[in-house]
Amino acid sequence: MKKYWFVFSLYWQEGLQQRASFFIDRFRSCVTLISFYYLWSALLKNRPSFAGYDYSQMITYVLGMDILRSLVFASRTYEIAGDINHGRLSAYLLKPVNFFVYTFFRDLSEKSINLVSAMMEVIGLTFLFHLKVHWPHDPFTWIWFLAAVGGAIWLNFLLNFMVGCWGFWTAESGGPRFLMELFVEFSAGAFFPLDILSKRLQAALQLLPSPYLVFFPLQIFLEKTTRAQLIDGLLIQLFWMAALSGIVYGVWTRGLSMYGAQGS
């Protein structure tokens, strides 16, 4: 495991070296945070609640959304398709490392940098606008929340890894990846709570793994789930993790058997 923590440390240093890209990414995140803060503030200005959320719950959703976006969606798996298409994957295959674990630790370093930054943004905004955050009343909520966030990180990593593997079949995976990322972000509740949508649309989205990336963990944090809903949600998240692990394994082994190392 020591070598993977070394990978984590290397990419952490690299991430901090590319300061311009890092600050642009964080700036983008701040703009999204500010625009949604103002939107929900305007909607809750003269009313006690909106779609079942009071002001502090909605603001907490927006702040939590910023942190979870940084933690769950930060990824460097977009490099996988390039590694395959340009033959760089060969170098990883020859090294005594498991490429899957290597990629996961590379992602973890990206996530941890973004998490620290997102926390600072959220704390800064909280003080700047004197925001009242909704903290969980039950200490056990933190445990369930952290479990759901852990599941979300793993689930999104699997999704991204699978999309990266499309590089085995096509050199044009950039466009489909862009489409998938947008779809997943919206359907995850990374812009707004999904329960403001119509019941039919919510039911359709619940069939996908994406609501378990942002919406479900934040529902736990806001203590808006009953015990039955909490257990159901965690079990469904586990089901998706197991199903996607199987699919990713299949895609990776199938792709690897076709890999011709072109470009290396």
Next chain:
Amino acid sequence: MRQVLKYARIWARLALMSYGVQAASPLSSFGYLAGKLLRVAFFLVFLVAIFRHTRALAGYSLEEAALFFLTFNLVDILAQLFFRGIYGIRGMVREGDFDYFLIQPVNVLYRVSFNTVDFLDVLTVIPVLGVTAYVIEKIPGGLAGHHLLAYALLTLNGLLIAFAIHIAVAALAVLTQEMENTIWIYRDLMTLGRFPAAIYDAPMRGILTFVIPIAVMISFPAQAYLGKLRPIWMWHACFVSAASVALSLWFWEFATRRYTSSSS
């Protein structure tokens, strides 16, 4: 007239070359196009979802709020369609291609701006225009001629400001070769215009009107159509666009005069 025809022919030739590049990667292009359309569709779904729980957003109805969002899309997509070449200016300068543009018998700024024409934006703007026409028709008062004229003129005015910002970014890139990310700051700030400027508090509205004129570019056209923009603000919009274009052209001249062709 001959000059206009000459420049139209150059644009057509560059557009054809760009189309060739995009047509060579049909899967990727399809992914990007579908992603762009999905983003617009999802935000419209979000707006509709908001109005399931309220009758007004900062005093605007669903159709009126949608008009602000669609105007943001129109200005953003048209700016990308026409000034896409600016996004690659840093590469042109660093790889020495900029020198070739300087010796061509054509305006350098024109050549750089139209170096790339994104046909995906052509395909994206068509449905956006269609939905905008539909929304405008739904707004009480319908297609009022003078309001429509004010809307079209102020949207064009917004495009002029976008053009000025793109020129300034290009000039910065020529001067420093390191300002590639500046254009993304502009793109991110533009997203603050997705919602009516009325959702923001007075200091923020002031910033968006006088410092970073996002409200002038996006909110003003929609407000003019809805008859909620006083004539003095129309003059302000004209002043901002004239001043920003003049300043950015001066800056462009300043930057190109200091260009030393160090990369060629």
